[in-house]
Amino acid sequence: MTSNRAHHDIRALILAAEGDAEQVVREVGASRTAALLVGELIDRADLDDVQGLNHTPITVVFDLAFDGGTESHHVIAGKTAEHHPGAPASAHATIEVGLLELLRAVFGGWRSPGCQNLRIQWNDIEDVTALSSSMHVFQVVQRLVRGTTDQQADLSELSLRNGSDKWGLHYYTPHYETHFGRLRDRPLTIVELGIGGYGEPTAGGASLRMWKRYFPRAVIYGVDIFDKAPLREPRIHTIQGDVSDPAFLRSLGEEIGPVDIVIDDGSHYCPDVISGFRSLFGLVRPGGLYVIEDLQTSYWEGYGGSSVRRDDPATSMGHLKRLLDGLAQEDQEAGGVEPDEITRTLTGAHFYRSLAVFDKGVNQEGPSPSWIPRTRMTYEEMVDVEWGGDGLKADSED
Ligand SMILES: C[S@@+](CC[C@H](N)C(=O)[O-])C[C@H]1O[C@@H](n2cnc3c(N)ncnc32)[C@H](O)[C@@H]1O
Structure with missing residues (x-):
């Protein structure tokens, strides 16, 4: 299974989940759909909080009714959680629900009614001896089922849980909540420049995983100069490329198409920040957002910035400050800002400590x-x- 196929499938399921999904599930395959849904529920379950799994792993089967049959898939929650097709001979609990009902509950958005017909079989419920050594099965099942309803975790908590520096080292998450909250439930495409972990292929990705949890219906693309393929997951895709290379920035647009949110947490080198914004703001859909982090580097010589030439358009902040004129100044004849594609579509700018958020829309009101x-x-x-x-x-x- 190529990664492209994986996130084509997940995107198709997310888009179908609000409506009649039967045909899409047939195309993706019931077994693959089951695997994607159970994998998503494991992600949302935070099973590492459950005590006792190191000693006694818990096995939970999902029996998912579809097309007159049952698609079984099971979770083994131990030191880490895995999931596999089929049902083992013995399990601690079995969750029975329709595959389409589960799809709607997981990816159908917050107005979806959840799993009304979900039933749980506790396999050791009559065997007190067996039950006493596996009481944590109740927590495991409760957490797996919780992912069908409660997806509104606080972003700062998700940042800490996933090891992102967006809260704790920086304090960006409250600002992100302000701007991203209204989009949270939408089927989004999000790009973050800079995955983290630098040359170590398996390191980094903390924020990609945080966004995945925060936006339960989004597909997240991470871009890094290093190959980060080992960090891919069904809703996380990695792309290798150098953001200082204009040809790469153009090809990025061709590969992923329109996006809802871009977050620049890449090199923080002023020329890259500016060329990234100038190349990628056009990719953002109306109503979407472009965010730039760590703007303190605009004042650091080593990043192409300057603490003296603060309005120099070659520095990130100098460049961004000029955009503000395009928002307010109307009169061309008075030497006003020459409208270009960015000024015509930039409708708002919000500055916080070292962070800026730009709104994409239509800025063509005339004088x-x-x-x-x-x-x-x-x-x-x-x-x-x-x-x-x-x-x-x-x-x-x-
Ligand atoms: C601060 S880390 C990103 C952290 C990540 N966004 C997070 O919040 O978890 C910066 C990343 O940018 C990458 N990077 C540096 N220069 C780059 C460039 N020119 N093009 C693409 N990625 C670059 C580095 O490899 C590093 O992994």
């Missing part, structure tokens, strides 16, 4: 009406203003 005086009125003129059908008239204009 204020010509009858609005371009010179500030005196107090006497303001007193004498008459309100008529033609708008505001100062006496001095009569």
